[in-house]
Amino acid sequence: MIGADAMIQCLEAEGVEVVFGYPGVAICPFYNSILNSGIRTILIRTEQNAAHAASGMARMTGRPGVCAVTSGPGATNVITGIATAFADSIPLVCITGQVISELLGSDVFQEADITGAVESFVKYSYLVKNVEDIPRIFKEAFHIANTGRKGPVLIDVPIDIQNAALSKFVYPEEVNLRTYKPTVKGHAVQIRKVIRELEKAKRPIICAGGGVLLSNAEQDLRKFVEKHRIPVVSTMMGIGVMPSRHPLYYGMVGNNGRAYANRAMNESDLLIMVGARVADRAVSQPGLITRDKVLVHIDVDPAEIGKNAGPTIPLVGDAGNIIRDFIEEDFECEHEDWLRLLDEYRVSMGIKRNPNPAYVDPAAFITELSEKMEDDSIYVADVGQNQIWSCTYHIVKNGKFFTTGGMGTMGYSIPAAMGAKLAAPDRQVVAVCGDGSFQMSMMELATMRQHNIPVKIIVLKNNYLGMVREYQHYTYKDHYSVVDLSGSPDLEMIAAAYGMGFYRLENMERASEAIDTFLSSAGSMLMECVIDPMDLVK
């Protein structure tokens, strides 16, 4: 057995079913050995998307997504995908091939110091120096990626190590990391303090973030808030913790969020942030959420607690564990007036749009699309104005909503949707992007075709990098610079070139039947929605 065989056996031991990647000589031993396994390989068309696809898969399965690329340019290309997963706390294991160990540091062809380069975007990285270390390192990597605050781990394996003979392969049962022991169980005293505050509170609210989804605790959260009738808002990464139309859910907070959600948060007297970072886009003025209220901050990463706002009650641990502990507590709280007030806000502070009837209205379109999507469908939103519209108007039923709220990397939606679809082939998966973000990942249409991954794609076409155009509209009084997307290809021809179905929707008149056609089509399909280039999210 050689190192490459050992790497594959490690992946098998971890239950990995799909590896996304792109080869080069330095990773060829790995891709040779993988042929002897049941693991499916997906040849993605650019390495960044291998990490995004692995991210989509990880978000569906709850296990680390895996990608494997070659040394040098392959490794550097994957960095943006790794950084995206890091910012969004998505567990990945990224394997990079490396030049021969002996030549490391001598700037040979396709050598890049990838462990050095990704240092600030990974939870941890390894440069394998001894073939016998492979089982231990892989075991640790999967463990680190998927415990505590989740995130990417990179393993750099020189080609000579991949080819070296291994004396024996034993996959460790357990990891033995002296220095890494994340706290997952909430402190009982702190938990009781929170309950005491809940008993006292007149205007409690829970703000749920991506951490709730990462700990697979949506059902627990729902159970808890329904039991005590506690209202919930979410961050962008937390969308999907509650069905959008759940009576206790009051939308997304933040500078792109719902006005009534922000107001609810600001007027609360007890704010419980759970699995949320109190990041700048969600809470632009951390001072406001500590003034006049009790702030409880629950996070598995102690470094997040107190980073942006000093909580009254810090509570370190896994969101799911802690919410389940809350459910066990016997207590009463009463705040029907508060809920009535929030319901009034929800009605009176809704968004009033004035859509141009000559175009597709993204708000009405996304609402109708999501109403027609299957109950457990997966909606993947890209970045730009389209992301804000998706966050605002997509109605999550019992499915999932994925986007990159932490890094905001354009081009995320298509590869991430592919990863999600591969993880859940029976579920409807729709990626929604802008024409700029679409063109950043357009090459993956070939991957979809080659590997038969029938993702449905919607392009909200405005011929602009809309979000930046909107910024230039407000900040530079319509002094537009490098935001015009003229020269973009005819999407109908693109769809035909990749053998995809196509539909162009030019206004709302036939939106309903267009959506039906789109959703019921058998394979992958591309739908272009022509929207008003001058439309604004704000």
Place this chain on the structure above:
Amino acid sequence: MQKKVFQLLVDNTSGVLSRIAGLFSRRGYNIESITAGVTADPRFTRITIVTSGDDVILEQIEKQVAKLIDVRDIKELTATSSVYRELVLIKLRTTPEQRQAVIAIADVFRANIVDVAPDSLIIELTGNLSKVDAFISLLDGHEILELARTGITGLSRGSDDVAYFED
């Protein structure tokens, strides 16, 4: 702004120092000095970092460092319950006439003269920060040709908070 001395016990992996230094520079934390050396158990390295910042920053430093996978333990070495030491080597320009005066100052501080040349000498001094600073300021009037400080290293007093090695 206040100063704090942190002591870290870290796994002696390759790249551990760059991970720690990288964290400080990336997040804009100050490092006033950093010293590192292997412990009685060669699998671990003990690092002493002197840093400064306001309360929030200092709390973040402690938490972010603790989060690094290789870091086994981090604690503050407070002035009252710890011993700090720094070693400094000072090369002074000294004429034969000045030499005696310099040696006299060095004696008071229990510093050693470790090298003498016709026009210079090297003094070695060990002490805590204030002793080293006081000594250097007393040398005012002499030309310091070169000065090398190790940065402080330290240990907490007593055995209450020892982080024991385990296997």
